[in-house]
Amino acid sequence: MIEIDGLGKDFYRSGESVVHAIRSIDLKVARGEFLVLLGPSGSGKTTLLRCVAGLTVPDRGELVLDGVPVYSAAKNILVPPESRRLGMVFQSYAIWPHMTVFDNVALPLSHGKPKMSASEIAERVRWALALVGLKGYERRPAPLLSGGQQQRVALARAVATQPSILLMDEPLSNLDARLREEVRKEIKDLVSQLGVTVLYVTHDQTEAMELADRVAVIHDGSVLQVGSPEELYRSPGDPRVAQFFGSMNWINGVLDGAGVIQTSMGPLVVEGHKVSSAGSAVVLAARPEDIELSVGTLEDAKGDNRFTGRIVSNVFLGDHRIVTVAVKDQKLLVNSPSFAVFQGDVCVRILKERLSVFARSKLNEAPEISKDDQSISGYNTASSRPNLLDEI
């Protein structure tokens, strides 16, 4: 169990400028839970992980691991990393290059705490290597392994001491795409088999969705939202969270007195939104799969939020199509079935129960989307994705 309470860390650049790497983060990871810290580079997620490991000393707040306080600014507690009994996988794997595979896995057992006998160590190393599928590699010099194998040695070393908490810092980012997928599955199996509590840092939302019990989206040193992958995808509490998971259509509008949102396409009905005051500027977010297309006129279709649109482009992606449709001057991305071919004018229906509404003021806080972040999004439609800032 990891309890993070009001943890903060500042860095000082040369001169006086302060960088708030972590502002003030509260987070609780339950025993046996897999929590992923997801965020763009520079968001502070690695700093947070290093604070939990003890490699970086925070400036404020408290940190409790398995009920034992390891850092407290108020009570002046600081337990050094070597006494925290953690397992950790580094992004670079940090395989000691002058040792064999066996020695790499055995060092934490032979020189860490508690001490073990040589036969116990040998057995534990064999167990750990078997767990990651590296049986028989004991005598290999570590640098002679491939990237994927080094990654597995790092994993075996991290779990060999059977820690109750496992920290992982972008462990897959140095692997190629196919291997990444394979190791991802292995990590998931291994972690559930061991029942270990995991804190996992990544900037890859697919990785986060596949691995996590819960995801904490970190941005600019703060947690934007914590929840299961589905919660974050379906009901993002913040436009930046919505942006981070998959593609999104952004529609500007103004809330009128009747609870209807006036947009350039026409009035839109939304269910259960939290923006209350009439006349406030809002932005609507609709997933491409939450928009339906049908042939024919508006009268033929049923339900709310129906518009006439014109097909702009149509990209065939095998199991589905990405269709761009224009309703007046608002362009929308739509996920449509593989076999449905649309041309000319169509009827566009936006599902009202799936729409998210955000106050426009909240969007102003949203930072510019870097190219890096765009490439992370689920669909490869970065260029056609509406730019938030252009619309405001």
Add this chain to the structure above:
Amino acid sequence: MNHAVDQSNTNLVSWPKNTLLTLRKHRAQAGQRIPVLVIASVPLVIVVIFLLVIGLVAFQVRDHLGIMTYGLGNFRQLYTDPFVYTSFINTAIVSTVSLAVAFGFGIPIAWLVERTNLPARGLVFPLFTINLLVPSFFTAMGWVILFHKRIGVINKALMALLPIDQPPLNIVSVSGMGVVEGFALAPLAFIMIAASFRALDPTLDECARVHGISFLTRMRKITIPLMTPGIMGAAIFVLAITVAAFDIPATIGLSNRIYTFSTFVYTTAFPPESPPNYGLVAASSSVMLIIGFFLTWRYMVVIGQSHRYAVVRGKDYRLDLIDLGRWSILGWSIIGFVLLLNMVLPLLALVWASLTPYLQIPSVSAFQMVSLENFRLVPWSQFMTSLRNSVILFFSVPTITTVFGLAISWVVIRSKWRIGQTFDVLAFLPHVIPSLILAVGAFLLAIHWFPAQFGLFERTVGIIMLVYVVTRISFSTRMLNSGLLQIHEELDEAGYVAGLGPVEVIRKILIPLLSATLLYSWLWMALLSFRELTVAAFLASRGNLTLPVTIWSIWNNGQLNQAAAAALVFVGLLTPLIILYFAFGRRRISMPQ
């Protein structure tokens, strides 16, 4: 075949005429590669000739009638002469002691600067760079003034203050020279070890830390084994310097009849009374060469092994530095101690000696004798002549070396010729061959094969310039190699496609992009040429004295106080040059933190 290509080109009538011209021009420019190759090979051929000359003269024996034959006589004499034996044993002791001192201070200081939050640690690097630029024979002069058994000021003071009748410290001894040499080389050891600390991925240590391994175990199991190739490489390099070091043995030992290899070679080549024995000089130099080659080979093996440790690098973390707290006082004490012994105390000693007529403990009566008389007594006409020679070397050596170095680097990094590898090894040689031996080679070559022109060599700094250029080739090519590797090769290729030849690509593309590296290495080589003693002393004659040689010869004549005065004037001349170096080279000097 070229002809056939030409024909097929002319058959393509649709090609515009200027394209054809460009193609021809391009082929003609391929010929530009040859001059680059020739320029690159000049200094390397010279090195090889020097070494061959030494090898040849080593086997030349003259009988009692003066008739020359070839044989093993010189080596036999080398083996049986007790004087040779003592000199070599002394050299071994000096080298061992100085290695221990240099690394005993260099390693902890490098750790302090690279891995801890020592306050103002950014100052250590420039301070030690300045330390490296102060000629070590000045330091040695200061040490003699302070710690000489009989005349040393501190020894005298201690004997006056304490109830002892023997001087407690004696720098004029074999181990004493080792200590002085060791302190003088500590900055170099620091700079090399700091580089290997920087190359060591800190996550390797952090990973061990998270997995419960204590500081001492991490040092023993992770840090030290991984640093070993770097430390070994640095140690072999420093050893090659100490084995043939001339400045300190010549300043401390020569006038007190304590000989090491370098001073033995010097006295054998220029004996005060008997005729010189060049065969013996060459034979002992070739023994040193063999040791040098052995060390080079070990160095190559060690460096080759370090590639084994190439690991996947993660993103660059903000390295979390070890908090020293109150221990930083101890850290700065260690650094301050080295600087005090290397620069502050010797400089104060020189100032004191320059102001007084003879060495004495500071006292009321001594202060009454303080005057600038020593500065008046400095042989100024000789000083000015040698200043002119040093200035000539200051400008010419780095310029010529840079031209050669650029050509060699281009052949090694860019040409893709198989000979590039050979050039790389040859250019590395002067890095480990003591400069004294190259001076011996040049000297023997001049007196044996150019006796008629020898007068010319004696009147000009030409021969010193030549040896300086050859000894600096390693540094220059290593700097330019790493500079060239950072320039993407497509920038060259874009130049070739645009119709430039290799010389034009070097001139128009590479030199502008390398300008920072070129300026930095030019200044460094200029400063080293200005302060160098070993080669200039060995090749010294009336017409080509450099400033350091002049000061050293005043010292060797026993005029310690005048030598101190002249040395201070030299320091005054060196200071603005060092400031210039920091002003232009700061980008390279400042620590990447």
